[in-house]
Amino acid sequence: MSDVWILVLGMALVTFLSRYPVLVILGRIPLPAAILDALQYVPVAVLTAICVPMIFRPGGGWFLDPTSPYLAGGLATVLVAWYCRQLLLTLLVGMSVFFLWKWLWSV
């Protein structure tokens, strides 16, 4: 079996283990309160840790400039998400600002 197959199957297994067992077990046995408390912060912690570097350091280097499409698009996304709480609108505005900036300041 190739390395890539092991990679895909391993990723599939750990991902499945993060989804299915809790769905089944928790209907029957309650998890400790501390674990539930920690778990409620996991989505915000993980998703923010993925997104923030992509906004400020796209491709690895710092890109802190008003002409950065990542910065402008990210700011627009956050503002619309906060004030409108409408995902489709958030996405459309965020992506539009991103591509507008990319087009305006493309070399």
Next chain:
Amino acid sequence: MSKPEIVTCAQVWREFRHGVRNMIPMVVGAVPFGIVFGALAVSAGLSSGMAMAMSLLVFGGASQFVAIGLFTQGVGVLLIILTTFVLNVRHALYAASLAPYVKHLPQRWLLPLGFLLTDEAYAVTIARYRAPDTSACKHWYYLGAATFMYVSWQLSTLLGVLAGSQLKQMGEWGLEFAMVATFMGIVVPMLVTPGMLLCGMVSGAVALIFYDLPHQLGLILAACSGIAAGMWAGYFYPAPSKGGSTYE
């Protein structure tokens, strides 16, 4: 919830259809990201079949994206699998939150519902479960929303895989920003308690500062710091509401 109700086919399909319908905004964000994933996977040296297998079996967008990045850097298989676990363990929270609503369902339901659980499916489905009406087939809504995302993810990956060989530069278009926008769109409305706000701020700052650490260790460190900060703040400002999306 336990009282027996006569469920008609029309009700079942109505729930399924509404699940699909309300998933549309999430799918709009996922499709460009799926295309980029497919294209990147192929240009990283994965065969078309392997790229598809990853989408079909793992079905975790962010973790697949990170895995391809690590694979390109030559990081070992075990470390990539461990990173995948750290990235995806958040699904356990969603499962924990949904478990009370699905505990009456048999295994043939729990298996697909569990496998198809994503950030997007959770955000849409939990709102349906919390709706005041007593429909006995809300799991069909869940199935509709989750299946629609699964099918879209496979088709967009396929599109990326097919385009990837022709469009080598697609990674430079910035389509992966669709993932950033989707995730921010999910996270920002959740930042309503001091704990959540501090969690996001600490996690984002740590992720930025330690971005240069090898093997995505910065990401893992950031997530752990964010959780710890959130729990610490939550200790001083206990919030009545549980975590989860505020989309209703």
